[in-house]
Amino acid sequence: MKRKIKCLLIVFSSLLIMIGGYSYSAFAWSLKEATEPWRGKTLRMIGESLPPLQALEEVKKEFEKITGVKVIIEMYGHEEVVERTTTDLVGKTGIYDLLDNPHRELGRYVELGWIQPLDKFVNETKLRDPNLDLEKGFINRKWLYETCFYKGKQYGLPFHQISMYLWYRFDLLENPQERMVFKAKYGYELPSPPINWKELRDVAEFFTRKKGETLAGKILDHDFYGFSITGKRHVATWYSFLNLLYSFGGRVIDQPRGDTKGPVILDSPEAIEALKYYVDILKYCPPGTLTYGWDEEQAAMQQGLVAMGINWDDATWAVCDPEQSVVAGKVAFSGVPIGKEKIAQIEGWTYMIPSTSRKPELAWLFIQWVMHPEVQIAQQLRGGESAIDAVYYDPRIRKLPYVPTAYYLKSGKVIKVRHVGDPDPGGVPARYLEAINPRTGNTEVTRVPKPTFPEQEPITDIIKLHVNQALRGVMTPKEAIDKMAQEIRSIMKQ
Amino acid sequence: MEVESKKAMVWLLPCMVLLFIVDIIPFLVAIGESFRALSFTLLSQRGQWVGLDNYRKALNDPVFLESILTTFKILVPALSIELLLGLGIGLLLAQFQRARRFLMSIIAIPMMIAPVVIGMMGVLALNSEFGPIGIILRNFNLVEKAILGTSLAWIAIVILDIYQWTPLAAIIFLAGILAMPQEPFEAAQIDGASSWQRFLFLTLPMLKNLFAVVLFLRFIDAFKMFDKIWIATEGGPGRTTQTVSIYAFRHGFLRWNLSYGTTLALLIFLVSFIVTYLFVKFSKV
Numbered sequence: 029m030k031r032k033i034k035c036l037l038i039v040f041s042s043l044l045i046m047i048g049g050y051s052y053s054a055f056a057w058s059l060k061e062a063t064e065p066w067r068g069k070t071l072r073m074i075g076e077s078l079p080p081l082q083a084l085e086e087v088k089k090e091f092e093k094i095t096g097v098k099v100i101i102e103m104y105g106h107e108e109v110v111e112r113t114t115t116d117l118v119g120k121t122g123i124y125d126l127l128d129n130p131h132r133e134l135g136r137y138v139e140l141g142w143i144q145p146l147d148k149f150v151n152e153t154k155l156r157d158p159n160l161d162l163e164k165g166f167i168n169r170k171w172l173y174e175t176c177f178y179k180g181k182q183y184g185l186p187f188h189q190i191s192m193y194l195w196y197r198f199d200l201l202e203n204p205q206e207r208m209v210f211k212a213k214y215g216y217e218l219p220s221p222p223i224n225w226k227e228l229r230d231v232a233e234f235f236t237r238k239k240g241e242t243l244a245g246k247i248l249d250h251d252f253y254g255f256s257i258t259g260k261r262h263v264a265t266w267y268s269f270l271n272l273l274y275s276f277g278g279r280v281i282d283q284p285r286g287d288t289k290g291p292v293i294l295d296s297p298e299a300i301e302a303l304k305y306y307v308d309i310l311k312y313c314p315p316g317t318l319t320y321g322w323d324e325e326q327a328a329m330q331q332g333l334v335a336m337g338i339n340w341d342d343a344t345w346a347v348c349d350p351e352q353s354v355v356a357g358k359v360a361f362s363g364v365p366i367g368k369e370k371i372a373q374i375e376g377w378t379y380m381i382p383s384t385s386r387k388p389e390l391a392w393l394f395i396q397w398v399m400h401p402e403v404q405i406a407q408q409l410r411g412g413e414s415a416i417d418a419v420y421y422d423p424r425i426r427k428l429p430y431v432p433t434a435y436y437l438k439s440g441k442v443i444k445v446r447h448v449g450d451p452d453p454g455g456v457p458a459r460y461l462e463a464i465n466p467r468t469g470n471t472e473v474t475r476v477p478k479p480t481f482p483e484q485e486p487i488t489d490i491i492k493l494h495v496n497q498a499l500r501g502v503m504t505p506k507e508a509i510d511k512m513a514q515e516i517r518s519i520m521k522q
Numbered sequence: 523m524e525v526e527s528k529k530a531m532v533w534l535l536p537c538m539v540l541l542f543i544v545d546i547i548p549f550l551v552a553i554g555e556s557f558r559a560l561s562f563t564l565l566s567q568r569g570q571w572v573g574l575d576n577y578r579k580a581l582n583d584p585v586f587l588e589s590i591l592t593t594f595k596i597l598v599p600a601l602s603i604e605l606l607l608g609l610g611i612g613l614l615l616a617q618f619q620r621a622r623r624f625l626m627s628i629i630a631i632p633m634m635i636a637p638v639v640i641g642m643m644g645v646l647a648l649n650s651e652f653g654p655i656g657i658i659l660r661n662f663n664l665v666e667k668a669i670l671g672t673s674l675a676w677i678a679i680v681i682l683d684i685y686q687w688t689p690l691a692a693i694i695f696l697a698g699i700l701a702m703p704q705e706p707f708e709a710a711q712i713d714g715a716s717s718w719q720r721f722l723f724l725t726l727p728m729l730k731n732l733f734a735v736v737l738f739l740r741f742i743d744a745f746k747m748f749d750k751i752w753i754a755t756e757g758g759p760g761r762t763t764q765t766v767s768i769y770a771f772r773h774g775f776l777r778w779n780l781s782y783g784t785t786l787a788l789l790i791f792l793v794s795f796i797v798t799y800l801f802v803k804f805s806k807v
Contacts, residue, residue, distance in 0.1 A: 111775050114562065136778075139565055259671065261758025315660065316650040318671025318759050324649070333651055485563045486777040497760045500673075519564065 057158055059397055063095040066390045070098045073391075074113055075128030076377065077103035079345040079411025080188050084398070087406045091397055097390065106130070106263055117142040122384040126391035128187045131175035131378045132488075135287055135481040138178045143380045146182045149392040157396050165401075167417045167439040174286050174477045175376035175415075184378035185395050186415035188342055191372040191437050192271055194228075195329055195347065196221045196336045198360040200235060202448055203244040210234055220448050221336075221362035223463045225275070225305055228255070228336070228365045232312035235335040254312040256320065256328045256337040261496040264321040266488050269306060269495045270373050271338055274476045276302035277368030277467070280487065280516065286374075286480035292522055295513035298368065303498050303505035310499060318499060329355060338364060340375075341434035345411035348429050348453075360446060360453040361433040362460045363473065370465035372437040374477045376415065429454040436461070437473055483519050490515045556785040562778035569781075576785035586786060588761060589769040596676050596765060597744045600683040605736060607684065608691020609729070613721075615692065616699045626693065633689045641753025644682045645670065675755050675762045682750050687743075691736045698732040699725070734805045742794050766790050 075081045081103055088099045102124075104112060110133060116123045117137070127143070137143040149155050150162065166172045167189065176184040200206060201220035210218035214230050222228040232254030237243055239251050258264035273279070278298035282290035310317055314328055326343050328334045330353040341361075350356040364371060379395040381388050397403060401418040408414045408425055413434065419425055420435050420443060429452070432443040436456045446455025467474055479487065490512055498508035556576050561567035580586050611629065615622055632640070650656040650668035659665045669678050702725070710720050748767040751757065757764035757772065764772075770790060774783020 107776070114775070114778065118562070136562060140562060261756050261760065314651050315666060316656070316668035316671060319645070319649065319668045319755075328651060331652065482563045482565055486779075489772065489776050493758075493760070496758055500671075500759050502760055 057156075059091075059157070059393065060094055062155060062157075063097055063390060063393050066387060067096040069387065069390070070100055071125050071387060071390050071394055072100045072102065072123065073126035073128060073394075074102045074104070074109055074116075074124050075187065076106055076109050078342060080342050080377075080407065080413055081128065083407045083410030083412045086410055087398075087403060090403070090406075091394060095393075097394075099394065117382055117384060120384045122382075122386045124382060125385045125387045126394060127380040127382055128377050129380060131184070131376050132286070132478060132480050132484050134176075134178045134183060134378065134380075135479075136485065137380065137382075138181075138183055139482050142383055143183050144383055144385075144388060146184070146381070146392070149381075149389070149396075150182075152389075155389055155392055155396075157400075160396060160399060162396075162399070165417055166415050167420070167435065167441075168475070170475060170477075171374055171376065171438055172415065174374045174480070175378050178287050178480060184380045185399055187377040187379050188413040189376040189415040189438055190340055190342045190413050191375060191434065192267060192338055192340055193364060193372070193433055193437060194221055194336060194338055194362040195344065195359050196362060197334075197355060197358055198453060199358040200244050200335055201231065206234075206244055219459065221360070221457050221460065223362065223366055223457075223460050225365045225367055229305075229309060229312075232309060232336065236312045250333065251314075253314045253328075253334045254336065255309055256313050256325045256334040257306070257309065257317065258320045258322060258325050259310065259313075259318040259496065259499045260321050260324075261492055262321045263488060263492060264325075265495050265499075266492045267373070267375075268338065269303070269491060270476075270478065271364045271371075272302040272306050272367075273299055274371040274373060274474075275364055275367040275369055276305070278302055279476075280491070281479055281520075283477070283479065286477040289481055289520065292513055292517045292520055294516060295509055299509050300506050302367075303495065303509055306495070307498055307501070307505060318496070329353075329359065341430060341437075342411075342413040344430035344434075345428075357429075357453060359429075360455075360457065361430050362457045363433065363437055366463055366465065369467040369474050370463060370472075371474050371476050374475050427454065432456050433460075438475070440472065486519050487516050490519075552784050552788060555781055556788055558781050560779075560781045562780065564779065567779070567781070572781075576782050577789075579782065580785050580789055585761065585764075586766070586769060586789075589764050589766045592676065592761070592763065593745060593747075593765040593767075596679050596683070596747070596763070597741070600680045600687075600744060601737060601740050603680075603684050604688045604691050604740060605733065607688045608736065609695050611688065611692035612695030612699055613725075615696050622696075626696070629692060630689045632686045635686070637686065637747075637749035638753050640682055640686050641750040644678060644750065644754045648678055670755055671759050673759070673762050675759060679747075679751055679754065679763050682754070683744065683747065686750075687740060691740070694732055694736050695729060698729050702728050731805070734801070738798070738801045738805070741797060745794055745797075746790065 081101065085101050088101065091097070092099055109129060113124065113127055113129055166186070171189050172186060175186055175189060176182055198220055201218060207218045213234065218234070219227045219231065222231045235252065235254040237248055237252045239248050241248055243252055258268045276298045278294070278296050280292065280294045282293045314333060316324065320328070322339060322343060325337055325339055326347065329337050329339070329347055332354045344361065346352045347359055348356050381391045385391055399416065401416050404412065404414040404416045404419045405422050405425060408419055417439070420431065425431055426443050432454055433456045436442055442456055442461065444455040445458050445461060446452070447458050462471060464470065465472055465474060478484070494503065494508040494512045497503045498505050503511070557571060557573060558569050559567040559572045559575070560569040615625055618625060647653045647655045648669050650660050656668055659669060665672060665674065669675060706724055707720055710724060715723070746767050747765060748771065751763050751765060751768055752771070755763045757768040766786065767790065770783050770786035773779045773786060
């Protein structure tokens with residue numbers, strides 16, 4: 029008995045020492061002290077000019093106040109960020125201490141030795157904030173792996189985790205008069221939101237109207253369109269095509285993860301069907317669709333010209349802001365319509381520390397600070413799209429109308445459900461939530477990775493050209509798909 | 523004289539050294555690169571020597587040859603109209619005595635705008651849903667869709683170039699017109715020459731050299747035209763506005779095939795160089 033008590037005392041004392049030690053180290057570590065060597069210095073980073081980074085521009089002031097370090101954030105368009113980053117990395121000019129780049133660049137940067145693995149920072153006590161758990165706490169491990177790891181090693185932390193989803197004008201789709209007319213014309217209830225591609229086509233056709241016609245009881249003073257999608261020869265069109273391709277059950281490359289290479293399987297009947305649908309839906313889109321990137325598509329929604337569109341969740345903030353959007357409060361959010369699969373494409377921009385960074389430790393300390401839930405909440409309230417799960421337990425975040433669906437697509441967790449007729453746009457639409465994923469037989473969303481190996485860049489360029497050619501009618505969908513597959517195989521040496 | 527020339531060399535030396543560092547060295551490196559295979563996406567291409575392979579590939583690349591044709595399709599009408607319009611505006615401005623300076627500064631505004639901004643202005647103005655010109659074009663059924671999304675997109679690029687660079691031609695022609703000696707015109711008038719005859723047989727021949735200068739300057743610039751097109755269409759739709767510069771950029775900075783992109787850029791340089799050489803040799807300017 030005495031022996032048992034003695035053992036228990038030893039275990040208890042050890043625990044106390046461990047907890048005490050942990051508390052001491054947690055207490056002892058401070059950002060201010062850790063960043064002291066760089067007080068008065070500058071940290072320069074580059075990223076995409078969108079609400080999440082514009083939000084960080086505001087939030088970083090707190091970091092500057094604590095540390096005395098000036099953080100300069102350079103913001104450019106999507107493709108320009110990659111160009112400028114690569115130019116800096118190739119030239120070893122060390123302009124950028126920290127990168128915020130699309131995760132698909134991971135393979136290229138890693139294979140060329142342009143970015144540093146994070147383990148040396150994670151394992152360095154002086155640089156490691158003991159109050160932050162970087163093992164857990166992310167909304168989806170698979171998503172984190174795809175966007176921040178390459179071949180098993182961590183090279184980044186998520187700037188954000190994003191996906192594309194359906195924006196729909198629920199004020200129109202749930203207008204009783206419109207619903208009545210729709211039912212009479214199509215023989216079924218107007219789906220709000222449409223959850224498959226047939227429904228989407230019907231709803232898009234139904235709401236495409238000319239100036240002078242009536243829409244939800246009002247005479248239109250401009251043409252109105254059922255749907256909008258990107259069509260320009262731009263990376264945006266590649267992303268749009270992937271939504272359709274994945275949902276129709278196709279893939280570009282057979283790969284379990286983004287960093288693994290597999291056979292090119294793009295030339296499938298599913299891919300041809302997906303592209304045919306893309307071409308076909310254009311007749312319900314604004315005439316300028318072939319000049320649309322994300323910004324134009326977003327502007328069409330913000331100006332009240334379209335009933336639905338598929339766009340990014342990190343762009344939604346501006347659509348829900350009454351100062352920037354005439355449809356604020358009228359747009360709700362659902363997943364990409366379901367074909368052979370219920371999908372969300374995995375995407376995210378990632379904080380990476382270049383090998384040429386002149387202040388890698390400071391860059392690490394900055395991103396470590398940004399990962400704190402309270403910082404993430406501040407960023408998300410201004411337009412972020414956090415990868416940290418704790419953020420989504422904050423009531424202010426839960427109230428943001430675009431959050432529940434975006435969070436559901438990534439985590440599978442439901443904050444709130446939206447039913448037809450709810451005045452509040454927030455919530456995962458019940459129809460979508462309950463819809464079966466034909467691939468799995470349950471309601472789970474399949475989260476599809478995209479290539480992150482180095483050859484992905486020319487592959488992307490090939491796809492956007494030929495999809496654009498098919499959209500213009502210069503090639504048939506089959507010709508375009510065959511041509512893409514042939515050129516991609518040539519790049520992959522298959 | 524020799525002492526003077528030595529002094530001049532001393533003053534010029536820093537500039538020449540700078541030019542050598544920022545211009546000549548990168549150029550020589552680029553030439554070297556064009557004989558190698560270096561890519562940041564195809565990792566088997568690590569900079570190994572491939573001789574003339576990149577040049578052979580370029581000369582047999584149908585898309586490159588197509589991009590040369592596209593360049594000329596944009597360049598020829600743009601330059602022709604800029605010359606004619608520039609001459610007309612120059613002649614018109616020469617008639618104004620007092621308002622000339624003011625009008626010139628107004629007309630020169632597009633020239634001072636960055637080409638990227640011109641591209642953005644084009645995108646916004648021609649947008650078929652929000653752009654004033656785009657809406658007008660559609661309302662008059664001149665185009666069914668946004669022009670930048672159709673096979674007529676190259677015409678929009680031509681118009682943007684004319685908008686931006688006609689003022690340059692106008693200013694050069696105006697300077698030439700104002701510098702013309704008046705005596706031949708007075709003599710022609712006394713001899714009973716009509717104003718059309720005076721224009722045809724005096725003004726135009728006197729401006730001949732300026733025509734060559736404007737054409738030369740604009741050709742060199744327009745052959746490399748990039749920013750406006752990239753912002754407006756990225757060379758699309760399809761390859762409709764994919765000029766040689768866009769094609770070289772696409773290989774160099776989107777597909778990251780540095781060696782091939784460099785080879786294409788050097789071929790563009792070669793064309794510009796040949797034109798310059800021929801111009802200097804035959805123009806007598």
